[in-house]
Amino acid sequence: MTSSGSGDSPDTSGPDIPASTGSGNRSRRRRRRQVHRRAAPPSPQTVERYNRSGQSGQSGQDTAETAGPAGADHSADHSADVGTTDTSAAPSARQTPPRQAKGQRRNLPRTFHGTLPSVEEAPFVELRLAVSGIHPTTSRMVAFAATLHTADGDRAVFTGNRPACAGDPADDTGTYTGLTGVVQQINPGEDPGPWHLHGYTEADLGQAPGFATVAPLLHELLDGRTLICHGRAHTWGFVLQEFRRAQRAANRNAPRGGNRGRRRAPRRPRKIAVPVPARIIDTRASAHRQSVPVPDVRLRSISAYYATSHDLVLPADALPDIGPTASLERADIPADTLLLADTRLLFPLYREQERLADEGLGILAAVDPGILTADKFGLQRSTVRVEATTSPRPYGNPGVPVSGDGSDGDGSTDRGLVQGMEFVVSPDVAEDPDVLISAGMRAGLAYSEKLNRTSSLVVCNRNQPLRGKAMHGHRKNIPLFTDAEFLAALDDVAAGAPPGDEPDPRPATPRIPAPQKSRGRSGGSNRSDGSGRGNRGGRGSGSGGNRNRRRQGAGKSGTAGKSAKAGTSGPTGTSGGGNATGGDDAGNRNSSRRSGGRRRRRSGGSRRPRQNRSDNQKKG
Known part of the structure; x- marks a missing residue:
């Protein structure tokens, strides 16, 4: 069935539908998107170079226009040879950018x-x-x-x-x-x-x-x-x-396992x-x-x-x-x-x-x-600084230094240091921080890179009002030591107590337990009473409930479970094996029905109603 007339063909001359510029055999398959390879706009350097080249090209044109008659004749002869026309006098709504200079x-x-x-x-x-x-x-x-x-x-x-x-x-x-x-x-x-x-x-x-x-x-x-x-x-x-x-x-x-049969040496990365x-x-x-x-x-x-x-x-x-x-x-x-x-x-x-x-x-x-x-x-x-943060702490943290009983001649009160105190070094010190950290570790103190409320002191020479460890230490009422005061205080450090004598002032962060994985292969419930039912093909809680019932049946029989292996009779006069297997029969009945139903569904057969199956058992 063919159609004729211009009314049946779509109109592509409108402004909404652009005209096709490619060949008819071009594939309509979309190109694969390239990740992190987006088209970038020209950089400011490129734009400035483009403008400079345009100005140089414009200046070259002005020079050619102001040249003598010989230059004008030569330009006219060249234009006639290449078959170009002069379009400078024609009005143009869009100005064409000048071509870049060579190089x-x-x-x-x-x-x-x-x-x-x-x-x-x-x-x-x-x-x-x-x-x-x-x-x-x-x-x-x-x-x-x-x-x-x-x-x-x-x-x-x-x-x-x-x-x-x-x-x-x-x-x-x-x-x-x-x-x-x-x-x-x-x-x-x-x-x-x-x-x-x-x-x-x-x-x-x-x-x-x-x-x-x-x-x-x-x-x-x-x-x-x-x-x-x-x-x-x-x-x-x-x-x-x-x-x-x-x-x-x-x-x-790097390639792995390539050319195994040719006994060639693998290419190294x-x-x-x-x-x-x-x-x-x-x-x-x-x-x-x-x-x-x-x-x-x-x-x-x-x-x-x-x-x-x-x-x-x-x-x-x-x-x-x-x-x-x-x-x-x-x-x-x-x-x-x-x-x-x-x-x-x-x-x-x-x-x-x-x-x-x-x-x-x-x-x-x-x-x-x-x-x-x-x-x-x-x-x-x-290396000294990194190893100090991970070194063991043989002494407990006694807290911040306290004022001593004695006084110096100038009236200043000493602050005693105790082994196990945690110190922090600020960048605002005149001494090399490695020297301060090494001296503190030799004296028995503990170094920490991070300042917290369990820190005992901060070594700094200047307290900035809006930044730095000294500012945070001052807000937390932690004593501030200059580098000279800290080195002088290390000469008299009191003995510390092992961590076991006193409770650790830094409590352990409560660890969030990881989500527990279910034992079943599928998403069946994991109830201990065996009432949950797993999905098809998985080890649900039905079999787990049967196992629990088997254990309970064996425990209730008393010595019947022990005498079941020897085949002797229990206290009730019946065989111990019968009592022991009674729980197993009660527990295995449901599992056998489910497994039988799964086998029938896999083989394509239909499951008979429960009432018919019980009738057949009565007839037999």
Whole structure:
């Protein structure tokens, strides 16, 4: 049956139904959705380069229009040769964007590749991370920025295939020369975290490479150099955790059991090299050791203090006028530019802290990465600190220190320490925390990383009103000791009592019992009286009830159950076997009926009514 006429065919000329642009044989199957590979909008760097290329192209056109007659004749001859028409005089509602100049690519590469200086040429590297959370074990790295410096303090210059930020020049081949920093975005493969934390959205990171792809770049930047960061436990913890994740992923993707019959050696998983810096310098810990009176320990706040108090000169491209707090001016800066600007603050701050340490004003927090280990959150802390939190406690906690009977010459009252007291060390101390922790552990005290109401004292040199362990200890009426007072009090520590003599002041946290699994294979009830009925094919409570009834029947028969094995008669004069099996017959009757019904249903037969079966038994 055929149909003719234009009225039967659908009208595709309307505005609601777009016209088909593909071939008729194109498959209508939907494309598979790619997870975490969303199309990202052009970055601000790309837009700015596009605008610059448009301005350069427009200036080239203006130059050609203002050229002499010879140039005009040549342009006209060229247009006539290629068969083009002049459309400049025709009105156009839509302005066509100018074409980019040669050597300027619109789509920048997502992975940085370049020629980095060697360790001898640039022994210092400054690293700044953008992460999705606060703990390395539960969060991911989404971007990092790095800069290199020579031994004289000058910036190392290198080349690469993409700019570090907007404004870096490129040559005709698309290679960027004169780079002084690297900014690399990383696709975490999961939720990148809150946007206000680092400035990157899911669209920005959707087309970025994974960490396994950029791991060689980060290894070349860090291995063998002196790493300068703001927060050693946080920064180095995230770096090592990402390398471990990448190695575990490579081990899972390695082929297993392939080519067994050909006797070929199995392919080993790809080895991802982990960088080992020469040493790690923490500018935030150095500010604590030098007793910086700043309540905000963020990088820009610490840098502003050194610039004001010690005449530290900050570079202009580090954006020193941008503060650490949120502002409209800070929000207008692209995330890559702000991350690289923060990185450029690290080396001048390190040089100023080193100068003050040489003058005797505090110490510089520099450690060997070999003495660091990860705690339960993935933060890289010293081995002394991590082992102190898990060491056994041979003494019970007597509580907070009490005032002594004697007084010093200056009228101050001593506070006696007792073995087993729990102490907490705040970051706001001038002494190295490892020295304080080691001294307290040798004296018989117990160290805790977390402050709670069972803590006996807090070691700190400054009490901040709105942050820190000292503030929480003061609110909980826990005594505060300076580092000097704590070391002096360790000279006279009273003997403690074993944990068994006194009750532990820290009660055990009640443990929520795990849900109990049913013994039956199916969801049948587990009642002890045997009234529950399990589903088909499962060991429900019916058989369990029969077993209980069998036990009860055997127990009620008294000595009949014992004489059943020998076949002797019980006290009632009947055979013990009959009494013993009476409970079994009563208990097995229901189970035999159910099992018989299941066998009949499996074989396709129908179950006869119970009344008919009893009639047949009476006739027999």
